[in-house]
Amino acid sequence: MAASIPKKxxxxxxxxxxxxxxxxxxxxxxxxxxxxxxxxxAKEAESFKFECSEVAKQVERLRQxxxxxxxxxxxxxxxxxxxxxxxCRLPQAPRLALLDSSAADMKWILSILDGGxxxxxxxxxxxxxxxxxxxxxxxxxALHIIVEEGGIPxxxxxxxxxxxxxxxxxxxxxxxxLSNDRNxxxxxxxxxxxxxxxxxxxxxxxxAQIKVASLVAEMAQNSPLAQKEFTRENxxxxxxxxxxxxxxxxxxxxxMKLELKTSCAKALWMLARGCGANSRRIAETKGLLYxxxxxxxxxxxxxxxxxxxxxxxxxxxETNADxxxxxxxxxxxAAKAVVDQxxxxxxxxxxxxxxxxxxxxxxxxxRTFPARETRVLGPLVALLGQGDEAVAAEAAAALGKFxxxxxxxxxxxxxxxxxxxxxxxxxxxxxSSNEKAPLHGVIxxxxxxxxxxxxxxxxRAGVAxxxxxxxxxxxxxxxxxxxxxxxxIYHLTVFHHSHSGMLTER
Numbered sequence: 001m002a003a004s005i006p007k008k009x010x011x012x013x014x015x016x017x018x019x020x021x022x023x024x025x026x027x028x029x030x031x032x033x034x035x036x037x038x039x040x041x042a043k044e045a046e047s048f049k050f051e052c053s054e055v056a057k058q059v060e061r062l063r064q065x066x067x068x069x070x071x072x073x074x075x076x077x078x079x080x081x082x083x084x085x086x087x088c089r090l091p092q093a094p095r096l097a098l099l100d101s102s103a104a105d106m107k108w109i110l111s112i113l114d115g116g117x118x119x120x121x122x123x124x125x126x127x128x129x130x131x132x133x134x135x136x137x138x139x140x141x142a143l144h145i146i147v148e149e150g151g152i153p154x155x156x157x158x159x160x161x162x163x164x165x166x167x168x169x170x171x172x173x174x175x176x177x178l179s180n181d182r183n184x185x186x187x188x189x190x191x192x193x194x195x196x197x198x199x200x201x202x203x204x205x206x207x208a209q210i211k212v213a214s215l216v217a218e219m220a221q222n223s224p225l226a227q228k229e230f231t232r233e234n235x236x237x238x239x240x241x242x243x244x245x246x247x248x249x250x251x252x253x254x255x256m257k258l259e260l261k262t263s264c265a266k267a268l269w270m271l272a273r274g275c276g277a278n279s280r281r282i283a284e285t286k287g288l289l290y291x292x293x294x295x296x297x298x299x300x301x302x303x304x305x306x307x308x309x310x311x312x313x314x315x316x317x318e319t320n321a322d323x324x325x326x327x328x329x330x331x332x333x334a335a336k337a338v339v340d341q342x343x344x345x346x347x348x349x350x351x352x353x354x355x356x357x358x359x360x361x362x363x364x365x366x367r368t369f370p371a372r373e374t375r376v377l378g379p380l381v382a383l384l385g386q387g388d389e390a391v392a393a394e395a396a397a398a399l400g401k402f403x404x405x406x407x408x409x410x411x412x413x414x415x416x417x418x419x420x421x422x423x424x425x426x427x428x429x430x431x432s433s434n435e436k437a438p439l440h441g442v443i444x445x446x447x448x449x450x451x452x453x454x455x456x457x458x459x460r461a462g463v464a465x466x467x468x469x470x471x472x473x474x475x476x477x478x479x480x481x482x483x484x485x486x487x488x489i490y491h492l493t494v495f496h497h498s499h500s501g502m503l504t505e506r
Contacts, residue, residue, distance in 0.1 A: 035063040146174075147184055152191050159212075160196050165205035172200075172211040176218055185223040194226070198233035206256055213263035220270035227275045234281075241265050241290065258302065265294065265305035272312035276323070279316035283327035283334075288313070292337035295345065304354065307345065310338060311357050314364035318401075328368045339365070339376070346379050356394045359383070363398025371412035377402065378420055385425035389434035396429055396440035403447035414451040423448070423457045430466055438474055442467070442481060446488035464492040 039059045043052075146152070152175075159171035175193070178184045188194075197219075201212045219226040241264030268287070271278045282288070294306040317323045328335040338361075345358040362376060369376055383395035399422070402413040426448075429441035448455075449463055467485050475481045 032063065032066045035059050035066060039063060146178060147187050152178070152187055152193070156188070156191055156193050156196050159200060162204075165208045168200065168204060168208040169211050172208065172215050176211070176215045179215060179218040180222060182223045185219045185226050188219065189223075189225060189229050194229035194233055198230060206260055210256075210259050210263045213260070213267045217263070217267040217270045220267065221273070224275070227271055227273075227278060230271060231275070231277050231281065241268055261294070261298070262302045262305060265291075265302055265309060269305050269309040269312060272309055272316070274312070276316045276320055279313040280320075280323055280327075282309070283313055283317075283323065286334075288327065288334035288338050292334070292341045295341045304357075307354060307357050307361075310342070311361045311364075314338075314361040318364040318367075324365075324368055328365055330368070330370065335368070343376060343379055346383070352388050352391055355383075355388075355391050359391070359394040359398050363394075363401045366398070366401035366413075367407050369402075369409075371409045372416050373413075374416065374420075377413065377416050381417055381420040381422040381425075384422055384429060389429075389432050389437050392425075392429055393432070393434050393437035393440050396426065396437065396444050400440055400444045400447060403444060403451060405447075410447065411451045414448050415455075417444075418448060418452055418455050418457050423455075423461045423463070427461050427463070427466055430470070438471070439478055442470055442474070443484065446481075446484045449488035449492050458492060464489050467492075 039056050043056050155171045155174050158167050159175065161167045161171075175188060179188065197212060197215060201209055201216060204212065216230060220230060241261060268282065268291075272282060282291075288310075291306045291310050295303055295310070298306065313327070317328055328338075342358045342362050345354050346362070349355050349358070359380065362380065377399070380395045380399050384392055384399075386392045386395065399417055401407065403410050403417065407413065426441055426445055429437050430445065432438055432441070445463060445467065449458060449467070452458070467489050470481070470485060475485070
């Protein structure tokens with residue numbers, strides 16, 4: 001018996017083509033089946049035979065083109081099927097124009113798929129009201145062709161060309177356009193692109209660095225694998241955003257320096273997003289201090305990117321006790337600088353997006369603050385009455401993290417929230433039309449009732465009645481409220497009766 005010949009591993013190109021064909025086949029399977037049904041029914045029509053025969057011809061054209069696009073073998077074609085309900089729904093003669101347009105659209109799509117790699121700029125009927133569709137379709141196909149025809153390795157080679165910064169910028173721009181898809185990012189990584197990109201980001205002309213930093217951001221945004229690969233390359237430590245005050249950048253024009261900072265800050269944000277390992281690396285360097293300083297002195301997109309980076313790092317610290325203890329301990333200068341800037345933005349910014357991001361970051365650090373932390377709790381309580389309901393809802397969510405049972409100091413924090421006058425605006429928040437405000441308001445109210453039941457503020461505000469009147473739909477959407485609300489009402493009721501009894505005895 002002859003020895004079996006081992007199969008040659010599939011290349012990325014072959015796997016990509018197979019996956020591409022499979023997706024097209026799945027997407028077109030229903031239109032193919034529907035065209036089979038319509039064609040069969042039209043041929044069997046007993047009235048309007050001429051019109052139905054014309055429909056059958058047009059549908060047959062579409063059916064053949066659909067099968068060509070899907071590349072479905074004849075043996076796998078869906079069987080014809082009869083359905084009497086289709087007879088009364090067949091388009092009459094005035095509607096044949098729609099089938100003509102559909103056939104023309106399919107013919108145009110096939111011309112793109114079979115165009116041999118060229119970019120088709122003709123307009124199909126479907127684009128008559130929006131000509132930009134032709135550009136989008138054609139250029140999308142071009143992106144797939146670049147990958148399938150092995151275009152990534154030469155682009156990476158061009159990016160690594162130290163002779164021409166223009167060539168590096170062009171290559172980085174092309175790779176940036178490819179990186180909006182997870183599979184294409186993986187293709188870049190499989191061609192060992194991460195080490196090249198990291199090296200260029202560290203040692204290249206500033207204009208090239210700006211474009212490569214944008215490439216890093218795009219890859220990290222669309223692929224967790226890219227985040228891991230760039231972590232392996234230690235890209236956080238060497239990122240120019242963490243060393244912009246050093247001498248190599250002192251001679252840059254103000255505009256180029258701003259562009260470099262902005263693109264690097266965006267890369268840092270995307271590297272940290274949902275990635276605890278990268279957040280830890282940034283926190284272990286001088287990253288927290290640099291980001292806090294940039295939030296303080298910069299404005300616009302750069303400030304937002306730096307603030308979002310801090311939000312991601314604090315989010316990682318919320319779920320990682322070791323990171324909280326090392327990066328955000330009370331006596332840490334970096335932690336103090338970060339919190340100072342977060343509170344400053346909360347109090348001074350007129351941009352709701354910046355405020356929401358800062359509030360969220362403070363909430364993530366709730367377990368790092370000591371009891372009766374007035375510097376933080378005061379501004380958050382003040383925002384409960386904020387006219388912007390999204391900001392108020394975020395403040396309630398952050399305060400909820402101070403008052404939740406998982407916080408060791410929840411009792412002290414809840415008392416401080418009440419002392420700062422948090423109950424009246426919280427009652428108004430329960431009636432808010434904002435999607436998130438009632439939920440966060442109810443949760444915080446319950447924590448206050450459970451942990452600070454000896455407060456006359458809660459009784460005067462009618463908290464028990466407010467909780468009893470919570471919309472049942474909200475409780476059904478959030479099952480955790482089923483136990484939390486009755487527990488809060490119980491605490492309020494017990495306190496009320498015991499307090500009334502004490503007054504009677506007196």
